[in-house]
Amino acid sequence: MITLQDVQAALGRIRDRIYVSPCARSETLSRLTGTSAHLKLENLQMTGAYKERGALNKLLLLSPAERDLGLIAASAGNHAQAVAYHAGRLGVKATIVMPETTPITKVANTRAHGARIVLHGANYDEAYAEARRLEQVEGLTFVHPFDDPAIIAGQGTIGLEILEQDPEVETIVVPIGGGGLVSGVAVAAKERRPGVRVVGVETEALPCMIAAIDAGKPVTLEPANTIADGIAVKRAGELTLDHVKRYVDDIVTVSEEEIASAILYLLEREKTVAEGAGAVTVAALMQRKLRGVEGRNVVAIVSGGNIDVNLVARVIERGLVKDGRLVRISVALQDKPGQLAKVSSIVAHHRANVIEVHHTRAFAYRFGDTTLQLTLETRGPEHVEELLTALRERGYQVQRMGL
Numbered sequence: 001m002i003t004l005q006d007v008q009a010a011l012g013r014i015r016d017r018i019y020v021s022p023c024a025r026s027e028t029l030s031r032l033t034g035t036s037a038h039l040k041l042e043n044l045q046m047t048g049a050y051k052e053r054g055a056l057n058k059l060l061l062l063s064p065a066e067r068d069l070g071l072i073a074a075s076a077g078n079h080a081q082a083v084a085y086h087a088g089r090l091g092v093k094a095t096i097v098m099p100e101t102t103p104i105t106k107v108a109n110t111r112a113h114g115a116r117i118v119l120h121g122a123n124y125d126e127a128y129a130e131a132r133r134l135e136q137v138e139g140l141t142f143v144h145p146f147d148d149p150a151i152i153a154g155q156g157t158i159g160l161e162i163l164e165q166d167p168e169v170e171t172i173v174v175p176i177g178g179g180g181l182v183s184g185v186a187v188a189a190k191e192r193r194p195g196v197r198v199v200g201v202e203t204e205a206l207p208c209m210i211a212a213i214d215a216g217k218p219v220t221l222e223p224a225n226t227i228a229d230g231i232a233v234k235r236a237g238e239l240t241l242d243h244v245k246r247y248v249d250d251i252v253t254v255s256e257e258e259i260a261s262a263i264l265y266l267l268e269r270e271k272t273v274a275e276g277a278g279a280v281t282v283a284a285l286m287q288r289k290l291r292g293v294e295g296r297n298v299v300a301i302v303s304g305g306n307i308d309v310n311l312v313a314r315v316i317e318r319g320l321v322k323d324g325r326l327v328r329i330s331v332a333l334q335d336k337p338g339q340l341a342k343v344s345s346i347v348a349h350h351r352a353n354v355i356e357v358h359h360t361r362a363f364a365y366r367f368g369d370t371t372l373q374l375t376l377e378t379r380g381p382e383h384v385e386e387l388l389t390a391l392r393e394r395g396y397q398v399q400r401m402g403l
Contacts, residue, residue, distance in 0.1 A: 001187075001242060001243065001246070002149050002152050002153050002156070002183075002184070002187055002243070003187070003191070004187060004188060004191035004192060006149065006153040006156075006187075007153050007156035007157060007159065007160060007184060007187060007188045008160065009153070010053075010057040010150070010153040010154045010156065010157055011157040011160055011161075013056075013057055013060045013061075014053060014056045014057055014060070014154060014157065015157075017056055017086075017089070018045070018052060018053055018056065018157070019044060019045055019046065020161060021040060021041045021042050021044050021045065021161070022039075022040075022041050022044070022165075023038050023039070023040045023041075023161070023162055023165040023166055023299060024038060024039060024041075025037065025038050026038065026039055026270060028269050028270070029265075029269075029270070029282070029285065029286075029300075032286060033285045033286060033288070033293075033298075034294045034295065035285065035293050035294065035295065035296055035297070035298045036295075036296065036297045036298065037285060037298050037299075037300065038166055038169070038297070038298065038299045038300070039270065039272075039282070039299075039300055039302055040158065040161075040162055040165075040299055040300070040301045040302065041272060041302050042158065042278070042301060042302060042303050042304065043272065043273065043274055043275075043278055043302050043303070043304050043305030043306075044305070046085060047078065047081040047082050047085050047306075048078065048081070048304055048305045048306040049078035049081075049082065049230070049275075049278070049303060049304030049305070049306060050078075050155060050158060050181060050301075050303050050304065051078040051079050051081075051082035051083075051145075051304075052082040052085065052086060053154040053155050053157050053158065054082075054146075054148075054150065054151035054152065054153075054154030054155045054180060054184070055079070055082040055083045055085075055086050055143065055151070055154070056082075056086045056154060057150050057151070057153055057154030057157075058143055058148065058150040058151055058154065059071070059083075059086050059087060059090055059092060059143075060090075061150050062092070062141060066141045067090075067091075067092050069093075069138075069139050069140060069141065070092060070093030070094065070095065070138075070140050070141070071083070071087060071092060071093070071094055071095070071140055071141040071142070071143050072094070072095040072096070072097065072131050072134055072135050072138075072140040072141070072142055072143070073094070073095075073096050073097070073131065073142070073143040073144075073145070074096075074097045074098075074124065074127045074128040074130070074131035074132075074145075075096060075098065075124075075127075075145060076098050076099050076101075076102040076106060076124060076127070077106060077229065077230060077306065078230060078304055078306055079143075079145040080096045080098060080106070080110045080115075081106075081109055081110050081113065081306075083096065083115070083143050084096055084110045084111075084113035084114065084115035085113045087113075087114070087115065088113045088114035088115070093116070094114070094115040094116065095115065095116045095117075095118060095131075095134065095138075095140065096110055096115045096116070096117055096118070097118045097119075097120055097127045097128075097130050097131040097134065098110070098117060098118070098119055098120075098127055099119070099120070099121050099122060099123050099124060099126065099127045100119045100120065100121060100122060101122060101123070102119070103308060105308075107119070118130065118131075118134070123223070125234075144237075145178060145180065146177065146178035146179055146180030146181075146183075146233075146237050146240055147178060147179075147180070147237030147238060147239045147240055148180075148239070149239065151180050151184075152180050152183045152184040152187075152239070152240065152243065153184060154184065155180050155181045155183070155184035155185065156183070156184025156185055156187050156188040157184070157188070158181070158184070158185055158188075158301060159172065159184065159185035159186070159187070159188030159189045159192075160188045160192070162185075162189070162299050162301075163188070163189065163192055163193060163196075166297065166299055168297045169196060169297050169298070169299050170195075170196065170197065170293075170296045170297045170298065171196070171197040171198075171199060171290065171293050171296060171297070171298045171299070172185060172189055172196060172197070172198050172199070172298075172299050172301070173199050173200075173201060173281040173284060173285065173290065173298060173299065173300040173301065174186070174198060174199070174200050174201070174281065174301050174303075175200070175201055175202075175228075175230075175231050175277050175278065175280050175281055175301065175303045176200040176201060176202045176209050176231060176244075176251065177202075177208075177230060177231030177232070177233040177277065178208070178233045178235075178236055178237050178240060179209055179236050179237050179240025179241065179243070179244055180237070180240055181301070181303060182198065182200045182209075182240075182243075182244060182248060183239075183240045183243035183244060183247070184243075185198065185301070186198040186243060186244070186247035186248050187243060187247055190247045197249045197250075197292075198247060198248050198249055199248070199249055199250045199251070199252065199284075199290055200244070200248050200250070200251040200252075201251070201252055201253070201254060201280040201281050201283070201284045201289075202231065202251060202252075202253050202254075202280070203226045203228040203231060203232070203253065203254060203255075203256075203259065203276075203277075203280060204253045204254065204255050204256075205224040205225065205226035205228070205232070205256065206221055206223075206224050206226060206231070206232050206233060206234060207221075207251075207253050208221055208233050208234060208235055208236045209236045209240075209241070209244055209251060210251055210253070211236075212235075212236040212241050213241070213244070213245065213251070217238075217241070218235050218236045218237065218238055218241055219235065220234050220235045221234045221235070222234075226256060226259075226276065227256055227259055227260060227263075227276035227311065227315060228259055228275075228276035228277045228279075228280055229275075229276060229277065230275055230276065230277030230278070230303070230304055230306075231276075231277040231280065232277075250290075250291065252284050252289040252290065253289075254280050254283040254284050254287065254289065256318070257318060257319075257321070257322040258283040258284075258286070258287050258322065259276050259279055259280055259283050260276075260315045260316075260318035260319040260322055261283065261286065261318075261319045261322040261323055262274075262279040262280070262282040262283035262286055262319075263275075263276065263279045263307070263315050263316075263319060264315065264316055264319030264320065264323070265282065265286065265319070266279060266282060266302070267312075267316070272302065272305070273305045273307060274302050274304070274305050274307070275304045275305055275306050275307040276307070276315075277303060277304055278302045278303045278304040278305060279302065281300035281301055281302065281303075282300050282302065284300075285298065285300055320377075323380060323381075324378065324380045324381035324383075324384055325377065325378055325379065325380055326355070326375070326376070326377060326378070327375070327376050327378055327384050327400060328373060328374065328375045328376070328400070328401040329373070329374050329376065329387075329388065329391075329398055329399065329400055329401060330371055330372070330373050330398065330399045330401050331343055331371070331372040331373075331374070331391065331396050331397070331398045332369050332370075332371060332372075332396065332397040332398075333369060333370045333371070333372050333396075334369060334370075335361065335369055335370045339370070339372075340359065340372065342394075343372060343374075343391070343396070346387075346390055346391055346394065347374070347376065347387065349390075350383070350386060350387045350390055351379075351383075352376045352377065352378050352383065352387055353376065353377040353378075354374060354375070354376060354377075355375040355376060355377055356373075356374070356375035357372070357373070357374055357375075358372075358373040358374075359371075359372050359373075360373075373401070384400070388400065
């Protein structure tokens with residue numbers, strides 16, 4: 001178990017090399033959630049995520065002999081870039097094993113920091129196995145992404161910063177993947193201020209920490225796709241589980257739609273880019289998943305902002321659907337001239353914007369009718385209901401369609 005002194009020592013080591021990210025109050029999120037909400041913006045770190053803290057602390061603790069031999073890590077994302085960046089700054093040779101399916105941009109970004117890149121395997125597990133093999137063959141020091149005391153202590157420096165930046169904080173909300181971040185933050189917060197609550201947030205797709213707590217030990221979950229790929233961890237750490245059981249007050253989960261909605265909110269209202277893993281804390285706040293925070297001072301850690309630009313458009317659309325601002329409806333029409341124009345007139349009168357139109361006879365409700373499917377941009381759920389009511393009052397059979 002790491003201690004508050006370990007986290008304080010880590011902060012002393014890395015303070016001059018890490019950006020002290022802002023922890024600013026959000027008036028909009030506060031009104032939306034009924035809390036005094038603050039955002040700790042770790043997405044503003046040099047490599048776009050909090051992972052730099054633990055990686056740097058680990059590297060600074062290496063012996064001269066270990067530095068000379070070099071280090072190795074397995075990652076397809078934030079951990080890879082953090083290790084490569086700080087190893088390059090310290091003149092330490094770094095090898096990063098990445099799955100062969102890693103996007104070219106992430107490989108290029110990691111290589112740009114001076115790391116040797118080894119592409120191996122179809123997924124993280126295969127890359128991890130190869131990294132552990134190379135560790136033994138080449139005598140390298142393995143830098144684990146979360147289940148390492150030095151890594152946990154480094155991530156815990158965020159907790160100390162929060163307590164300094166927001167002395168009145170009552171609840172800290174932290175993303176959970178393997179558990180390194182929440183472990184460090186919880187130790188720092190609870191040992192310094194025992195009354196502070198620490199709540200973790202996992203994706204519903206891979207709640208590995210909840211599964212570990214239920215089983216009393218880490219268990220391996222089946223792989224699953226999620227837009228929160230930064231916390232898509234199938235198995236919690238042994239060390240992190242011990243810390244979570246001792247220090248974390250609660251863990252909640254959020255769905256893919258809720259995460260997408262939070263990413264959209266952060267882009268549109270907070271003017272900040274967050275990856276799926278970084279937005280889960282905001283999603284939990286927005287969806288009122290946290291117990292007992294109404295009227296209280298809450299800090300949500302936005303842990304990273306490395307989202308693929310090709311994913312942003314899909315996430316925005318998904319978020320718009322979740323918010324009721326993008327809707328698809330199906331309208332049964334008589335198969336005769338002028339019917340499409342009449343429906344269009346009603347839609348225009350209620351100021352909804354038509355994005356897509358599909359008109360078909362083959363899938364009509366009744367023989368002799370046609371079916372009109374409209375994708376509409378609206379102001380939100382109340383606007384959608386207003387439009388559906390108007391159509392029904394004029395005799396149209398109309399349904400709201402799911403995703």
